[in-house]
Amino acid sequence: xxxxxxxxIVAAALGIITPIKSSYxxxxxxxxxxxxxxxASKQLTSTMLDTTGLVNQLxxxxxxxxxxxxxxxxxxxxxxxxxxxAIVGVLAHNEYKQSVGAGVCVAEGGxxxxxxxxxxxxxxxxxxxxxxxxxxxxxxxxxxxxxxAILSTELELPYLEISTIDSCIGDEVxxxxxxxxxxxxxxxxxxxxxxxxRTIAVNTESGEGYxxxxxxxxxxxxxxxxxxxxxxNKGQIVGINTLKLTSSEGIGFAIPAKVIIGLISKAxxxxxxxxxxxxxxxxxAEIAHFNKLCDLSNGFYVEHLDPASPISRYLRExxxxxKINGKTIDNAIDLRSTIYKxxxxxxxxxxxxxxxxxxxxxxxLPSRNA
Numbered sequence: 001x002x003x004x005x006x007x008x009i010v011a012a013a014l015g016i017i018t019p020i021k022s023s024y025x026x027x028x029x030x031x032x033x034x035x036x037x038x039x040a041s042k043q044l045t046s047t048m049l050d051t052t053g054l055v056n057q058l059x060x061x062x063x064x065x066x067x068x069x070x071x072x073x074x075x076x077x078x079x080x081x082x083x084x085x086a087i088v089g090v091l092a093h094n095e096y097k098q099s100v101g102a103g104v105c106v107a108e109g110g111x112x113x114x115x116x117x118x119x120x121x122x123x124x125x126x127x128x129x130x131x132x133x134x135x136x137x138x139x140x141x142x143x144x145x146x147x148x149a150i151l152s153t154e155l156e157l158p159y160l161e162i163s164t165i166d167s168c169i170g171d172e173v174x175x176x177x178x179x180x181x182x183x184x185x186x187x188x189x190x191x192x193x194x195x196x197x198r199t200i201a202v203n204t205e206s207g208e209g210y211x212x213x214x215x216x217x218x219x220x221x222x223x224x225x226x227x228x229x230x231x232x233n234k235g236q237i238v239g240i241n242t243l244k245l246t247s248s249e250g251i252g253f254a255i256p257a258k259v260i261i262g263l264i265s266k267a268x269x270x271x272x273x274x275x276x277x278x279x280x281x282x283x284x285a286e287i288a289h290f291n292k293l294c295d296l297s298n299g300f301y302v303e304h305l306d307p308a309s310p311i312s313r314y315l316r317e318x319x320x321x322x323k324i325n326g327k328t329i330d331n332a333i334d335l336r337s338t339i340y341k342x343x344x345x346x347x348x349x350x351x352x353x354x355x356x357x358x359x360x361x362x363x364x365l366p367s368r369n370a
Contacts, residue, residue: 071158071235079174080188083235084130086160089178089185090114090137090227092122102177102185102228103127104237105157107268112151113260114227115242116142119149127153130186140267145202145209147242148260149227150267160229162257162264163236167193167215175219175241175252177228191219191250197331198253199283200243208304210283212332213259215239218250230254259333262340276344276365279309284331285320296320296353298328300335314361315352322358323351344368 071082090101101118105111112127119125125137135155142149167173171193178185195216202211217230221244230239239254266275281304288294288301299320305312315321321329324338325348342348344367351360 070161079231079233079235083160083176083229083231084186086158087130087176087186087229088112088157089128089182090118090125091128091182092119092125094122094124098122100178100182100224101226102224102241103151104176104227104229104240105159106162106237106264107159109268110137110153110155110157111140111159111264111267112137112153112157113240113264114149114151115240116144116147116149118227119151120144125151127151127155128182128185129155129157141263143263145211146255146259147202147211148240148255148263150263160231161236162261163232163234163238164258166258167196167232167238167256169193169195171238172233173215173217173219173238174231174233175217175221175225175228175254176231177221177225177241179222179224187225189220191217193217194251196256197284199287199332200253209281210332211242211253211255212283212336213256214242214253215256217252217254219252220250221252225252256333259336262337266340274343275368276339276342277309277368278335278339278365279306279311280304280315280321282332286331288320294318294320294353295356296322298322298330299353300329300332302352310363310366311350314350314363316354318354320353321350322353323349325349339365 071086086105088103090103092099099118099122101114103112103114106113119139120142127135127137133155135153137151137153140150140152173191173193175189175191177187179187193215198214198216200211200214202209215230215238219230221241225241228241229237230241232238237257239256240260241252241254244252280302282300282302285294285296285299285301289297294301299322302315302317302319302321304317305315321335323329327338329335329338342365345364347362347364349360349362351358
């Protein structure tokens with residue numbers, strides 16, 4: 001976007017992919033009190049990796065003895081001891097490279113969430129528990145633009161509750177992950193929420209897009225923390241760590257729990273294949289309004305349309321989506337959570353704003369997997 005100011009601050013995904021050569025672009029400061037846009041490329045060019053010795057390391061062992069149940073933290077409990085059984089180290093690999101990250105179990109039945117860039121295009125995924133137990137996992141769902149993936153494992157894991165309360169600036173948070181190497185899995189670091197509603201521009205294999213409404217925090221993060229949970233002081237998940245600024249200290253980002261809770265619900269009900277496809281790329285209207293691109297400060301600003309999507313017959317670049325089925329859309333989180341609750345091929349009523357005019361259309365959204 002033309003009004004961006006390049007500050008030369010580098011952002012990097014937190015997964016460890018070895019060996020790699022990485023190039024990360026710059027922080028694009030929107031000068032908003034509550035918003036930044038950061039260009040954080042996750043495109044990594046890999047070279048050959050000798051995988052000798054990995055076979056034994058990845059062989060699944062016996063199942064964990066933990067019963068599948070939610071972990072509830074009492075004030076007198078040691079939180080780290082209580083939550084650790086639900087958190088996993090992740091090692092993914094293919095013929096040429098390997099990736100190290102973290103994940104957390106969020107529901108019974110072995111539903112584990114992590115970052116897409118930790119597991120994308122890796123056919124072999126191993127999970128490492130706090131007690132040393134190893135097991136395999138498969139990818140049920142991934143969204144490279146959201147940098148989010150849902151895994152399934154036969155390991156019987158307890159799971160952590162997802163917080164239903166929005167994070168606030170100043171909240172204490174704890175990040176758990178696998179910094180640097182697997183032998184440092186289940187590392188805990190503490191910090192506070194520094195800001196909310198950060199927006200990040202990313203380049204992925206799916207193209208250019210945005211990660212929306214991220215939580216910024218100062219809990220220490222290192223390569224390998226990708227996919228690990230960000231917890232509140234009750235041991236509940238408030239976010240999933242995804243990236244940090246490498247040229248500065250104490251600036252990390254997490255996907256807020258409320259962005260992914262709809263996807264997790266669909267994973268539990270075996271409905272991940274039933275996600276509608278909207279076919280737009282954009283960001284909070286607040287950012288566009290600040291840059292004098294639109295008159296509205298609430299809504300979802302449309303920057304790009306997939307010409308093959310049904311919505312492209314009606315909307316144009318620069319439109320602002322304000323309602324779906326009568327529900328007010330104030331930002332990207334509202335849009336995403338509303339879409340995730342819908343079924344494909346059902347008619348929706350979409351309200352949008354264009355050049356001082358409010359318009360409404362009816363259309364049917366195809367399946368994302370169609």
